[in-house]
Amino acid sequence: MSVIYERVALIGLGLIAGSMAHGMRRAGLATEIVGSARSAETRKVAAEIGLCDRVVETAAEAVKDADLVVLAVPVGAMGAVAQEIVPHLKPGATVTDVGSVKRAVIDAVQPFIPENVHFVPGHPLAGTEHSGPRSGFAELFDNRWCLLVPAEGTDPEATATLRRFWEGLGANVDEMDPDHHDLVLAVTSHAPHLIAYTMVGVADDLRRVTDSEVIKYSAAGFRDFTRIAASDPTMWRDVFLNNKEATLEILGRFTEELFALQRAIRTGDGEHLHDYFTRTRAIRRGIIEAGQDTAAPNFGRSTAAS
Amino acid sequence: MSVIYERVALIGLGLIAGSMAHGMRRAGLATEIVGSARSAETRKVAAEIGLCDRVVETAAEAVKDADLVVLAVPVGAMGAVAQEIVPHLKPGATVTDVGSVKRAVIDAVQPFIPENVHFVPGHPLAGTEHSGPRSGFAELFDNRWCLLVPAEGTDPEATATLRRFWEGLGANVDEMDPDHHDLVLAVTSHAPHLIAYTMVGVADDLRRVTDSEVIKYSAAGFRDFTRIAASDPTMWRDVFLNNKEATLEILGRFTEELFALQRAIRTGDGEHLHDYFTRTRAIRRGIIEAGQDTAAPNFGRSTAAS
Structure with a gap:
């Protein structure tokens, strides 16, 4: 497996983001993984266990120069996070999310996304009953489905790259419309x-x-x-x-x-x-x-x- | 572990009875295990895989000289089976069941039980989604609970022996009233x-x-x-x-x-x-x-x- 995104920013460091970090390392999908979380305790644990290459305080800081930004926060927090990071996104970057609901996330996030950034919503159908920065593991997505929900007009290249990324994490990928x-x-x-x-x-x-x-x-x-x-x-x-x-x-x-x-x-x-x-x-x-x-x-x- | 009942009769040869057979052998709890099932196919499979020492055609035949008789048929069939076996029970034998409901089983079975036989209803809280004579395994009851529901006036000795038997199968035993x-x-x-x-x-x-x-x-x-x-x-x-x-x-x-x-x-x-x-x-x-x-x-x- 080769590097798919140079720098990946994980916003939120729970079960899904943590498993993505482990999985990216297993397959060598990224050169640098930067993480941030709202809770100081979560950031502290993530730093202690070396979950990411760097843990930073704010989402705005995390997305700087990131080629892929993963919104891995509760669905209700997606809009606020999108608003916070938008001024700091690298042109040409891809923003995705891992929310369990797609229509509401699109409605909350899409309006903030600038023209020079690709927004490709996603949802890996995998999880366990555990949560928090210690709960992730590289195998979580193996043989599970990840659904991508690109809006019409999304750059097919951006979607195809994200698909390869999820396949690199072990998942099977399907596309679906949000409703x-x-x-x-x-x-x-x-x-x-x-x-x-x-x-x-x-x-x-x-x-x-x-x-x-x-x-x-x-x-x-x-x-x-x-x-x-x-x-x-x-x-x-x-x-x-x-x-x-x-x-x-x-x-x-x-x-x-x-x-x-x-x-x-x-x-x-x-x-x-x-x-x-x-x-x-x-x-x-x-x-x-x-x-x-x-x-x-x-x-x-x-x-x-x- | 030593022999607790010389001859045990299993009426019905599904998941629970099959697991009891495997468990009895693991712990050496019985000298001879006799089984019967209504379905000819079930009896054939049970005989093929050597689930019991002997597989016989009828419940009446199976209970002959048995020290413990286990009714392991669906709850709705318990009454009919009890009626069938009663004339053939050995004096002093213990009859138990493994039904998931206790009041209805007691109402259906108790009236047929003669004075010289002990009836100690039971229910092992263990199972899997599989069924049939091939589905049993010795570990099914390990660390699971088995509830015994003796009626008032039941010989405490009979209940105590059945308790030791279930403990020998790996279960923890509790007593409870049927309702x-x-x-x-x-x-x-x-x-x-x-x-x-x-x-x-x-x-x-x-x-x-x-x-x-x-x-x-x-x-x-x-x-x-x-x-x-x-x-x-x-x-x-x-x-x-x-x-x-x-x-x-x-x-x-x-x-x-x-x-x-x-x-x-x-x-x-x-x-x-x-x-x-x-x-x-x-x-x-x-x-x-x-x-x-x-x-x-x-x-x-x-x-x-x-």
């Missing part, structure tokens, strides 16, 4: 996250089932929900506030189906339940065949977790 | 499973988001739901039909909370969302500290799943 992206992600990510948060919240609320019982006996299915519901609260707050319509639409569909299944339970309609459960089983097979998850039982987690 | 069991499991298992089935069904239904997109981009959270929703349809149909009240109660609570979060999204109440998501994160930490799951990102599954 379709937001709907697909509402189904595959945003609604499932809200549902997991809700179920874990309900368990926490129940006074007759003490916390300790819920935790002790979680292996029966619940623990998979808690993993998702342990994701970064600020990031997810911003996702829901910025992909409102699609998320609410999918949740509406979800509630409708859930009510139908609840009715089947209440009326004892075993056939309805059995048919439904048989159909959903096939989707799992598809995901395993597509190489997007492991066929090992329980995700291959060691049974004795302690 | 409390059914409520706890509604929270930690039954409601989460129904919710996962529903979400996967919704994704499957959406025509604008093609199957292939849902599968391709599943790593964003959805794939965790599909694992749960790939569990055995017959087993789960029976769970919901036999733990109706507790499941519907928890689902009612769930819907209430989900509506509150949907309203927060609609009205842009970021503080409500952020507080909620922060609270649920703590539960995950509790589960990891209790040794009931791994702290490794994404359950430690290999990132490149293919």
Whole structure:
């Protein structure tokens, strides 16, 4: 692998940016990685562990002379960061982001982008329940998808280079239009996250089932929900506030189906339940065949977790 | 470890019974394991892979001279199996089950149990998304909980022996009353499973988001739901039909909370969302500290799943 961007600026130093830094080094994709984060503690940790070649105090400083600028902050902070960095961008630079919502990010960032800079929004579909500057690792994007969402009229060269960069990080790359992206992600990510948060919240609320019982006996299915519901609260707050319509639409569909299944339970309609459960089983097979998850039982987690 | 029951009869040869067979051999808990299953194909596979010392055609035949009889069939089939085996039980034998619901199993089985036989209902909180005679493995119960639900007046000796047996399989054992069991499991298992089935069904239904997109981009959270929703349809149909009240109660609570979060999204109440998501994160930490799951990102599954 050879250098794709001389200098890369990472704005925000959480799980995704950190994994990008590790991945760039693994593949030699950049000559220099400069990072910045709003939190002094995050900058301190990043500097300590050598996450970037240089950690600087402000986003404005980080983007100086950068060939690629990666906005890796919560979706709700993208606009303010764009505004801050714009006067300092190098002509010909590419700005991208890693936000989980695309329409809102484009609306917030695009107006600030000058004519001599390429804006190619992106979204790597990868993550874990951990966050912060210590949580990244080079393999995070291996065999995962990264969706690029270039506006019409974007320089195809800039998009092609960013594509090679993500491929260098191990990802498969697809292009998609922003509204379709937001709907697909509402189904595959945003609604499932809200549902997991809700179920874990309900368990926490129940006074007759003490916390300790819920935790002790979680292996029966619940623990998979808690993993998702342990994701970064600020990031997810911003996702829901910025992909409102699609998320609410999918949740509406979800509630409708859930009510139908609840009715089947209440009326004892075993056939309805059995048919439904048989159909959903096939989707799992598809995901395993597509190489997007492991066929090992329980995700291959060691049974004795302690 | 020494022999706890001379002859053990496994009625049903799926994931749980198969894992018990492997686990008994690992620890030398039984002198002879006899198995039976309703399906000829299951019996054939079990015999081929040597899952038991003997595979016989009927449950009645399997229980002959058995010191421990394990009912490992779907909850809805427990009553019929109990009726079939009762005339053939050895005096002094212990009958247990591994059903995910306890009140309904007790109501279905207890009336058939003769005075000279001990009935100690049980439920190992362990499983995977796989099923069938090939899916079992000795480690399934290691560090997992097994709940015993003896009726008042049960011989304490019989319960104590069954406890040692489960401990020999690697499990931690607790006792609980059946109604409390059914409520706890509604929270930690039954409601989460129904919710996962529903979400996967919704994704499957959406025509604008093609199957292939849902599968391709599943790593964003959805794939965790599909694992749960790939569990055995017959087993789960029976769970919901036999733990109706507790499941519907928890689902009612769930819907209430989900509506509150949907309203927060609609009205842009970021503080409500952020507080909620922060609270649920703590539960995950509790589960990891209790040794009931791994702290490794994404359950430690290999990132490149293919």
